[in-house]
Amino acid sequence: MHTNPAAPTRSERSALTSAAAVLGMGLIVATLAGCSVIEPYMPEQQKHYDSYGDAPSKANSEDVAWFMPSWVPDDAKDVDVRLDTSDPGYVIAFTSKDGVDTAACTAVDGTKGGPAMTAGFLPDELPATGLRTCGDGRITAEIDGRWYGWTPKQPIESDGNDTLRSS
Structure with missing residues (x-):
C-alpha cells in the first residue's frame, strides 16, 4: 500500500471535520439570531x-x-x-x-x-x-x-x- 505524505491523517481529517461543523453551527446561530451577534462588530x-x-x-x-x-x-x-x-x-x-x-x-x-x-x-x-x-x-x-x-x-x-x- 502506497501512502501519500501530503494527505491528511485520519485524526487530522477528524479535526478538520469538527472545526467545520463548529463554524457551520456558529453561522446557523448567527443567522437565526438575526445577525445581531455579528452586527456590533461592523463599525x-x-x-x-x-x-x-x-x-x-x-x-x-x-x-x-x-x-x-x-x-x-x-x-x-x-x-x-x-x-x-x-x-x-x-x-x-x-x-x-x-x-x-x-x-x-x-x-x-x-x-x-x-x-x-x-x-x-x-x-x-x-x-x-x-x-x-x-x-x-x-x-x-x-x-x-x-x-x-x-x-x-x-x-x-x-x-x-x-x-x-x-x-
Missing part, C-alpha cells in the same frame, strides 16, 4: 425606519449605537440613519410635518468641512448658510422639505453625543 452601519416609533429610543434600545437624537420630532417618518461607531460619523434624514424645534438650537458658522461620512440619502449639495446645531455636535438643516443632520468634519461644540452611548 459602519445604515438602517431605515418607517417612523420615529419604529426606531429605538434611549429608553428602549439595547444597542449602544442605535437610538434617535433627542431633537428628532416624534412625528418623523421615512427615517434613514448611517453611522460609524469607530470614527466620528453620523448622518440622519427624515420627513416631519412638525419639523425640528430649532428654538433649542444654535446657529453654526459655515459648513465645518461638510459631513464626516457620506450617505446615499444625503442631497448632492448641502447648504452653506442657515445651518444649526441642536446640542449634539451635529449640523441640522431642512432641505426641500426633508430634515438632515450630520457630524461635520470639523467638530462643533456639543452637550454630548446623544446617539452613541458608552455601554
